Amino acid sequence: MSMISASARIHPSAVVEDGAVIGENVVVGPFSHVGPRVVLKDNVELISHAVVSGRTEIGTGCRIFPMAVIGGVSQSLHEAGEDSSLTVGDNCTMREGVTMNTGTTGGGGKTVVGDNCLFLANSHVAHDCQLGSHIIMSNNVMLAGHVQVADRAILGGGCAVHQFTRIGRQAFIGGLSAVNYDVIPFGMLNGNPGLLGGLNVVGMTRAGIDRATIHIVRRAFKKIFEGEANVRANAAAIRDEFADCPEAMEIIDFITANSDRAISSPFRRKG
Structure with missing residues (x-):
């Protein structure tokens, strides 16, 4: 019944x-x-x-x-x-x-x-x-x-997300993007293959994150993706430097966590 x-x-x-x-x-x-x-x-x-x-x-x-x-x-x-x-x-x-x-x-x-x-x-x-x-x-x-999608992420029309991929909190995925690799919290990804274009500053601001914090997160982003080593090693190396910024630490923890997928970056992978 x-x-x-x-x-x-x-x-x-x-x-x-x-x-x-x-x-x-x-x-x-x-x-x-x-x-x-x-x-x-x-x-x-x-x-x-x-x-x-x-x-x-x-x-x-x-x-x-x-x-x-x-x-x-x-x-x-x-x-x-x-x-x-x-x-x-x-x-x-x-x-x-x-x-x-x-x-x-x-x-x-x-x-x-x-x-x-x-x-x-x-x-x-x-x-x-x-x-x-x-x-x-x-x-x-x-x-x-x-697929794992964290809180307040926005996925634009027609985008496709590969199996086992993670999308971090407040990430923004542009329309028609191919999401082949993990997307960091607050990241903005566009294109096919998808490339990380920077931080979702508009979303961060709307969420009440102040400008000073956003500048700190930007600095961490630059060190992670423009450092001399690979992305995971760069993230691990700056952990102590950004320990007082929860938003930066969220990105660092996301990158250094175990995952079946690589991390999306601003650079196109070769081969």
């Missing part, structure tokens, strides 16, 4: 399968389909022709627009019907044609999206991705499997 709140409004043409959990004031619009292991928390709205399937939990206040398919089986070639999940946080908006897949056993079995994220039309979140909060993915953005 489904657990459907008395205040929920379900259109007669919608299908809510037995086992689904439907919270207070949920709206399931015309021709929508809710699977048997789906949880829709309070105030969720499926506008029409939306599909939520799999072991999927949709947070309070989310809106899902027509033709979105949320919680679909992963597109991994290793998909074997394993029991995996998708969790979407509160107050997220998934516009027309958005797709989000559940996880795979090889990636931990969970795809996770934070709160207050905006996914514009036809954007895609693949299996085992881990997304923070306040992220904007513009139209046709494509995340491959196992």
Whole structure:
């Protein structure tokens, strides 16, 4: 039996399968389909022709627009019907044609999206991705499997992100960019292949980071990417110098952390 709140409004043409959990004031619009292991928390709205399937939990206040398919089986070639999940946080908006897949056993079995994220039309979140909060993915953005995107990152229309890539907090990815390597926190990346163009100063300013701090972070950026050694060695070498600046240390920690991908830089790689 489904657990459907008395205040929920379900259109007669919608299908809510037995086992689904439907919270207070949920709206399931015309021709929508809710699977048997789906949880829709309070105030969720499926506008029409939306599909939520799999072991999927949709947070309070989310809106899902027509033709979105949320919680679909992963597109991994290793998909074997394993029991995996998708969790979407509160107050997220998934516009027309958005797709989000559940996880795979090889990636931990969970795809996770934070709160207050905006996914514009036809954007895609693949299996085992881990997304923070306040992220904007513009139209046709494509995340491959196992991608990590930190809080307040903005991804421009049509950009494509390689599997296992990390995108740091408040990074900005230009439209149609190919993101082949990790993008540092506060970084701005454009092009195909994507090159790091500097810092997202506008985003940093809007986040309340003062000018003096931004100048310190710029100095760290220059030492990291223009130093004599490789990027990771340069970052490690300046750790003590910038220990009093949390924003610079965030970049340094990001670079020196273990990762399956190289670090995006301002310079084109040869070969």
